Amino acid sequence: MPYRRLEPSSPLSPSSTCCIPSSPGSPSTGACTIFEGFCSTQWPSIAGSMSADALTVTFDRFAPPQSQTSAKIWPGTFVVFALSTEVLAQEYPEGSEIHRRICEYNPGRYLGLVTSSIVQSIEDDGSTVEDVIVHFVSGHTPQPSVIASHSIPIFPVSSTIPTDTSTSALHTSILFPWIDRKQWTTCGVRLRVCRKNTSTLVFELCHDDFERFEDKAGKDYSQLESLDAALDDEEKETLARLLVAPFALPAEIWPDIRNHPGVKEPLSFVGDVDSLER
Numbered sequence: 001m002p003y004r005r006l007e008p009s010s011p012l013s014p015s016s017t018c019c020i021p022s023s024p025g026s027p028s029t030g031a032c033t034i035f036e037g038f039c040s041t042q043w044p045s046i047a048g049s050m051s052a053d054a055l056t057v058t059f060d061r062f063a064p065p066q067s068q069t070s071a072k073i074w075p076g077t078f079v080v081f082a083l084s085t086e087v088l089a090q091e092y093p094e095g096s097e098i099h100r101r102i103c104e105y106n107p108g109r110y111l112g113l114v115t116s117s118i119v120q121s122i123e124d125d126g127s128t129v130e131d132v133i134v135h136f137v138s139g140h141t142p143q144p145s146v147i148a149s150h151s152i153p154i155f156p157v158s159s160t161i162p163t164d165t166s167t168s169a170l171h172t173s174i175l176f177p178w179i180d181r182k183q184w185t186t187c188g189v190r191l192r193v194c195r196k197n198t199s200t201l202v203f204e205l206c207h208d209d210f211e212r213f214e215d216k217a218g219k220d221y222s223q224l225e226s227l228d229a230a231l232d233d234e235e236k237e238t239l240a241r242l243l244v245a246p247f248a249l250p251a252e253i254w255p256d257i258r259n260h261p262g263v264k265e266p267l268s269f270v271g272d273v274d275s276l277e278r
Contacts, residue, residue, distance in 0.1 A: 136242075151185060
């Protein structure tokens with residue numbers, strides 16, 4: 001049975017720039033500050049991110065991709081990722097204060113499931129760019145609490161987990177190297193793959209379980225807009241920043257998800273963005 005992918009309503013393209021946006025609520029909201037070399041864009045509003053059309057299931061994994069080359073990272077693959085400070089620093093003169101500060105920053109590493117992947121050619125020089133959408137994997141339930149049910153456990157689960165939950169867990173083709181992890185269904189990030197560490201070992205969801213993830217993700221996304229009234233302003237801001245943005249962030253990718261003991265929780269990713277934007 002073929003894989004499909006969660007495809008954004010606005011197509012990924014080589015012109016989609018990598019960007020770190022300014023923090024919501026700051027004086028410069030809506031524009032990039034030290035990252036003006038990447039773009040001028042706005043952090044997505046909750047209303048825009050909560051649109052029922054935000055994600056639609058339209059991609060057949062084994063059909064020709066919407067590009068001139070095939071995707072390098074298949075949907076259904078788990079990865080570890082981190083913001084690429086090396087790429088960000090290249091936008092500024094070597095020796096400048098901004099360049100030094102970016103180079104010295106040590107971003108966290110995060111675990112997630114690739115749910116969309118596309119490689120496109122740039123006509124000017126014949127090179128390619130690869131963008132992926134990654135939904136977070138965490139040891140905790142999604143936050144804020146109104147979306148606590150927007151996750152699925154990943155096998156293996158410990159004996160303290162009820163049997164009915166264990167049997168509904170997602171399974172991978174190779175035993176998942178983490179225990180008691182949850183696959184979030186509505187929170188994630190769009191990444192521009194700037195560096196991919198090679199590995200012969202990859203961890204993929206079984207075909208039927210990837211479809212099961214998509215089915216639940218579709219239902220959970222359709223409920224987001226109705227949850228808006230239950231959120232206070234702080235929760236709205238947190239949720240908006242954890243939903244997939246319309247712009248790509250430059251990232252380094254590790255397909256081998258083992259041996260990353262310092263993997264952080266999704267909320268820390270927002271902190272990384274804020275630290276680099278200041």
